[in-house]
Amino acid sequence: MRRTKAAKRTKQIERTERVERAEPAEPAARAEPTARGPRGRIVGVETRYMEERRVALEGLRGIDRRGFLRASAAAAAAAMACGVAPHSFQPVRVAFAGERGRERDGFRFAYISDSHLFEEKLNDRFVRALLRAVDDVNRLDPQPDFVLFGGDLAQLGQPAELRLGAQILRSLRAPVRMMVGEHDWYLDMGELWRDLFGEPTYSFDHKGVHFTVLNSILEEDFWSERGLSPMERMKTVAGLDNNAQRPFTVGVEQREWLRRDLAGLPSTAPVIVFSHSPLYKLYKPWNFWTDDADEVQALLRRFRSVAVIHGHTHQMLTNRIGSIHFHGMLSTAWPWPYAPEGLPEYTVQMSRPDPFNPNDGCGDGQVRVHPDGLVDKIYQLWNRNPITVTGAYLRSARRAGRPPAPNRKAY
Amino acid sequence: MAAAVLALVLSLPLAMAVSVGGAACSDDSTDPAPAPAKQGTTVVLCDGKTKVEIPPGAEKSRAGGQAVADALMSQWRQRHPDADWEAEVRRSHPRIPPPADNADVLAAGGQRDGQTYGRFTAKDVLSWQREIERAVLEGARIFHDSEALGSTIGMSCDMCHPDAANTHPETYPKFQVQLGRVVLLRDMINWCIEHPLRGTAMTANDPRMRALETYIYAQRKGQPLSYGKH
């Protein structure tokens, strides 16, 4: 209920034209439309507008009746002109030109994921595909705020593969945030990854949104008892459908880290989690799965707006559990068929890729982040029309904004 | 395999090459029976490579002989990890549906009523099952092995088709425009080997192709036939 009113108010406020006030408030105050909570970030729509209402009311407080009527009549007229009938008393806030700033519109970041590089002289196709994705992102106008790499940069975690990937990603114009995948990790348990890209688990804040990057592909030791060599271990993990590995987890240590990392945030803070495994339980035989997903989701549950952006699944995937939105990323290397069971209701499948086009079902994409943390996921499929899965679709429990149905359904 | 080695061990006095350094797998040596040696004894399998040292004065009992056999076997297994490949593949791919259960062909009377045709025994049914399962497992092994498939770019079928998903063999034969004719499953497999895997197409009777088809059909057990479906 509160949300709907606030949304209406947002519309009114944004549509109202400039009106002269009997007693204009401090211009400085108006130029600062956002309310800043602790830590100086935007804390959410309701809080911000409560602040603005308070300021407007203060401004109206000292004027005489005539002045007030003039001001409110003018405001009401302006509101009517926009086709919105104001309530009996609405501190209709005028929108000045300067307020249509970036923060009000949110921001975008791009993603490239699951490139699975072999050495170039062994497999040039995957290298070419990653180069194509980098070219796509470099051509975006305006440039995204940053680029997320979603994991599985290498195919077998080999130094040549990781270094080749690092070299290619260096030609991205926007700053890059790296995330680790199992194909990068299990040859040397992340030693070279750390050298090249730093710690796999970290967090950062950007334009009022708190980002957490997890290493969610940790498996219980299955290799020591079988005496596997590092490459054997890596090849075992690299196989999707062999039964020889353990399920992905985030693990006790990281969960504790996550709890501490999120501790200071109010529940209205927008949170976005980057994770390679999906952080929910989709299909265990293919490790489309995070074993301690329930515990991780419990840590995220108190936030009003949480989105998980994950890799690993090489397909369009959408889910919502409670208030948490889950979006999968495309791979640049190859697409995967949908799992035989466990497909979330929210997912509208991508059209079955045509094997005669090696790039079909692959691509890159972007994520649009609204000021309140709501996330739209844009899938930039190569040789297909782009598809956007909006936060509104998820928030409305699939009632609004359904993505287009696929041309060819999966088998 | 274990049984064979045990048989070998029990016949050691005949087949064993006993020597200090150097070995020959022969039982027609003209040397006189050697005197109990001061140094230890080396036991070698007839592959010439698997060896076990028996220290001097070791107990020459059945238990001792068993220990030697076990040591030889364990060494041989380490050097041939694929020898038990069937169990390995079976462990890795537990979700392959089993073949049809032919128990219903077993006649109530077994073999005793004297008819030749149309009567099957439990041994028949078991050997059919063993053969088809072995073929399926061989197919599973090749399906996951980029070298066996002949890919020059390190790819294998399972990378795009985990558990043979999206292979839809039940939709063949069908007209495939890019192949220019009505194709069977093996034609599509060959196309995949030539293009996504950048390998060399297999002939229709290539044992690898036969194994791959077997595995794919096994994974899609129960799907209704739907030839011509795009």
Next chain:
Amino acid sequence: MPRSAARPFARLIVLCGAAATAGACDPAASAQAQERSFPASVPVGGGGPHGTTPMTAQRRKMDELKIGIPGPPPGIDAAVWNAAVPEDNQPTQERIILGRALYTEPRLSADGTVACATCHDAVHGFIDRRPVAEGIGNNLGRRNTPTSMNASFMGVQFWDGRAGSLEAQALLPIVNPIEMGQPDGEAAVRAIAGDPAFEKMFRAAYGRGPNYMDMGRALASFERTLIFLDAPFDRFLRGDEDAMTPGAQRGWVLFNGKARCVACHPINAASPIGSDERFHNIGVSARHQNFDALSSKAIALLEENASPTAIDALALETDASELGRFLVTRSYADVGAFRTQQIRNVGITAPYMHDGSMMTLWDVMDHYNKGGEPNRFLDGGMEPLALDEGEMADVVEFMFALTDVRFARENQAEMARQREVARKQRPFRDDDMAFRRRLAFDGRQTR
């Protein structure tokens, strides 16, 4: 001054929606096109207007070619063929005769110099052998003339597929300002309405007097008789092992295999001409200056939920024709995409590609061998092929074996000519890309 310039601008907008991509709508564009330095193709030197063969000579050639027989061609699945013929335009001899007369009738154009056969010259394989077509007032367009031979096998016409049938296609060049230049269909009808011969032919064909729609039908009926599927390749398939040279036979194997041609150019019993009738961006448009900027502008328009009028306005821009199918469907995936052309008779239909930028089949092979030209919308099927010179020569030899035997002499001459040209220059060749030593998209300049 070209007559097109005198026409009201409003009309240009209306027509450009349909005809934009047949050539630039404004004269400035044609001037620019003339400035573009495409190497000249073999001068046609036919002596007629716009350098084409005179109509009488063409009609004589048509008689020689023994076309004009209605009905499904032999060897073609009649069901598939008949499905493409509209109910109201079943082939009859009268309709075909009328169609042929209209096809070679320059009076249908605004200045009386351009007929269909001007650009679709029967003597030269129903093309004009130029990089781009020339219309009235010597205006150059922006698209290469596709051959009318076997065009009836294709469901959509024009490089961007904006006409859904032969009937629809035949009507559009008549009213295109730089092709035949009529202000509207009625003007074309008026041009021939007074002629008693046409009056008689129309009545015999459709039972009514001359009118614009029947013009399209008659032309389509005639075009449906332009079947040229009797090539050495067909004789080889029917069992004559000597019909194709060993090189061409190797080329056919490569066509279906390593060279990957068959992915878009399938030749089979169901579809004999070697086109999948889809639209692919193979990177030819990406070679044009400012394709990147143009396509970015188009995409930006799309993201703002552009109306059709905005896209049409974009189409008025000189280089917009390089956007191809996008201008028709306004679909992101179609930027820079053009229809897959048929492979039949390709030996005699140089120059190649939608802008006529490739002079020889060796150029075509070089383009595909290196995986096309990288751009944001490149079809994923375009991959470096790593074909060596011998393999490319085999595929080229195969392609020359696809020419109908009725043009065998021209085919031989053309093969010799192209071989000579290719020996001297191979402007699209890039061995580093072809053999995957350097990968596409690597180090592309980004603004």
